Amino acid sequence: MAPVAPASSLALPRAERVTLNGVAYDGLKRALLSGRLEPGAVITLRQLADELGTSMMPVREAVSRLAAEGALAVQPNRGIVVPALGDGDAADLWDLRIKLEGDASARAARRADTAGIERLRALCRAVETAAAAGDLHRVLACNSDFQFAVYQAAQSPVLLQLIETLRMRSVPHCTAAIRVLLADRPPYYARSWVNHAALVEAIAAGDAPAARRLKQADLREFRDFVDSVRKQAS
Amino acid sequence: MAPVAPASSLALPRAERVTLNGVAYDGLKRALLSGRLEPGAVITLRQLADELGTSMMPVREAVSRLAAEGALAVQPNRGIVVPALGDGDAADLWDLRIKLEGDASARAARRADTAGIERLRALCRAVETAAAAGDLHRVLACNSDFQFAVYQAAQSPVLLQLIETLRMRSVPHCTAAIRVLLADRPPYYARSWVNHAALVEAIAAGDAPAARRLKQADLREFRDFVDSVRKQAS
DNA sequence: TATAGTTAGCTGTGATCACAGATGTCAACG
DNA sequence: CGTTGACATCTGTGATCACAGCTAACTATA
Incomplete structure (x- = not known):
């Protein structure tokens, strides 16, 4: 137990750590939702990594997440593409x-x-x-x-x-x-x-x-x- | 042009490459959908990697994907947890x-x-x-x-x-x-x-x-x- | 004995390296 | 001139390593 009462309980907002992974995800998400990416546009992990100034790793996970939601499609050795809808x-x-x-x-x-x-x-x-x-x-x-x-x-x-x-x-x-x-x-x-x-x-x-x-x-x-x-x- | 007509057009099903990433994703998805994972159960990237016999990498992306869909929650330095719903x-x-x-x-x-x-x-x-x-x-x-x-x-x-x-x-x-x-x-x-x-x-x-x-x-x-x-x- | 401080052992995160496969260019051959 | 072959290049995938942060057990102190 603390010897004094918690200072007005503070209600600090979880202090959520920022992760490069999340930054890349949010950035791509905003780009998609704002219409800055068109169907058929091919992007590259290394290109995105350079753009963010990080290594390829955080971008990979971000792209994987978007791909799981169907917002992006990864083509095994040909880059990442914004899928065109049938x-x-x-x-x-x-x-x-x-x-x-x-x-x-x-x-x-x-x-x-x-x-x-x-x-x-x-x-x-x-x-x-x-x-x-x-x-x-x-x-x-x-x-x-x-x-x-x-x-x-x-x-x-x-x-x-x-x-x-x-x-x-x-x-x-x-x-x-x-x-x-x-x-x-x-x-x-x-x-x-x-x-x-x-x-x-x-x-x-x-x-x-x-x-x-x-x-x-x-x-x-x-x-x-x-x-x-x-x-x-x- | 091919010298002969494409043999009945074949309709080959894209020859989809199996990727360890996808194997891990499907496995976790099946585990979730079949009820083998309960809320509060904590799992570990290294534990899952050992279970699959691969490195940590494919599991990471699979978990990231599930986390993006809200099916799993990653806690910065405390493992991955199946979220309990409010x-x-x-x-x-x-x-x-x-x-x-x-x-x-x-x-x-x-x-x-x-x-x-x-x-x-x-x-x-x-x-x-x-x-x-x-x-x-x-x-x-x-x-x-x-x-x-x-x-x-x-x-x-x-x-x-x-x-x-x-x-x-x-x-x-x-x-x-x-x-x-x-x-x-x-x-x-x-x-x-x-x-x-x-x-x-x-x-x-x-x-x-x-x-x-x-x-x-x-x-x-x-x-x-x-x-x-x-x-x-x- | 109870408590505070410390340390050791985990965790996920990120970087770097190695590799198989697909693509497009370019030269050699018909 | 048209076709085919090899090769250089670039892609995502996977492995390995290094690191910061959180837990929990342990120890020293009052």
């Missing part, structure tokens, strides 16, 4: 994303606390101001943050992890369409930002069915846009 | 399992081919004969094979992978209850096998809603059994 896999991914991200939105409406809702409102405003300024790159970044904030508000780590896994596989499949979005600025997509505001209000009001419906409609619209761009390109 | 995570896992495994069952009813249905019937009979013989260990093994055969019949690799991930985290949480099942043989669980037959018939008939309903009822029953055993133990 039509079947792409459809499956969209179906599951629509289902699970809809679930997460509905769940957020049921379980979000006031801090989470405030955070959502702030991120929603950030998206709107970026859109007003015409900075589409920042719109996309804030938009991604906003969406994950919704899923975090659902307070289900398991569900959040599944959504991240699905997105890591799905986002590269959408990069070509996003590039078209940045270049041509089709008029339809401006509506998406007002959809976000409606989603936030549904969550704040605790209206789970509306939150699910709004998120799923948004996702289906985006899916159709991606598919139309891909069809046009082929 | 109440919240356990409830989340059950909800997602009920949802996704129900989806997969419904999808199997829609997309199963005759070969898949025949395989399901055979595995269902295998469960019944094992149950008639009183060999509960074999019942559990055949039961697991049967369930995964259903999910494979859904013909969605993405969905199958998600279900495997969820199960790897969920099964260790159920081992204590399964041990009770093997020892006490409570009467209720005999009904589960006839439920299986009904599920197969629903799939064969293409009745997706019925397939979903049967699978979800089965899972909820099992969840309640596991929870009752855990509550009784504490």
Whole structure:
């Protein structure tokens, strides 16, 4: 027993050690989720290791982890590649994303606390101001943050992890369409930002069915846009 | 160009190289899915490496992969542990399992081919004969094979992978209850096998809603059994 | 005897080296 | 000129070694 009472119990946050392995994993994960890696892009363990300034070892484990989740594919003696999705896999991914991200939105409406809702409102405003300024790159970044904030508000780590896994596989499949979005600025997509505001209000009001419906409609619209761009390109 | 036509195109199955890394991964995965590893069990990289007769390296990557999926947890200098689920995570896992495994069952009813249905019937009979013989260990093994055969019949690799991930985290949480099942043989669980037959018939008939309903009822029953055993133990 | 300080033995993490296999280049041969 | 062969190069895979950190047992002290 300590002779004195623990100094206000301190509540120190676990002091989690940073590991190069984890740094490499997070970096690759962010690159995938933000659309910086396109399907077919080949990368190399040694190249990534040089980029991080470490040896090949931490990168290996990070790549192995991503490969286990299907986000990357290692080809025995030919490098690491971001897998291109077949039509079947792409459809499956969209179906599951629509289902699970809809679930997460509905769940957020049921379980979000006031801090989470405030955070959502702030991120929603950030998206709107970026859109007003015409900075589409920042719109996309804030938009991604906003969406994950919704899923975090659902307070289900398991569900959040599944959504991240699905997105890591799905986002590269959408990069070509996003590039078209940045270049041509089709008029339809401006509506998406007002959809976000409606989603936030549904969550704040605790209206789970509306939150699910709004998120799923948004996702289906985006899916159709991606598919139309891909069809046009082929 | 080859001087002769490719001999009936061969369709060689990619000649996939076996890698010690993959062997270790599959072994650990099977151990988790079959319930041979319980929460709190600590294992060691060197111990696993000795068991496989290899160096520590392949085991490291396999463990990293499982850790990325949440099936194992590495503690910096204290070994690898099968994580014990908190109440919240356990409830989340059950909800997602009920949802996704129900989806997969419904999808199997829609997309199963005759070969898949025949395989399901055979595995269902295998469960019944094992149950008639009183060999509960074999019942559990055949039961697991049967369930995964259903999910494979859904013909969605993405969905199958998600279900495997969820199960790897969920099964260790159920081992204590399964041990009770093997020892006490409570009467209720005999009904589960006839439920299986009904599920197969629903799939064969293409009745997706019925397939979903049967699978979800089965899972909820099992969840309640596991929870009752855990509550009784504490 | 009880407690604090120390040390020895584990652990995972990271680096470095060695190796088999696939690829693409280039020269020699038809 | 077209084809085939060998070779240099680069890939991931696996092994071995070195190291920092945490545990737990042990010892010396009050």
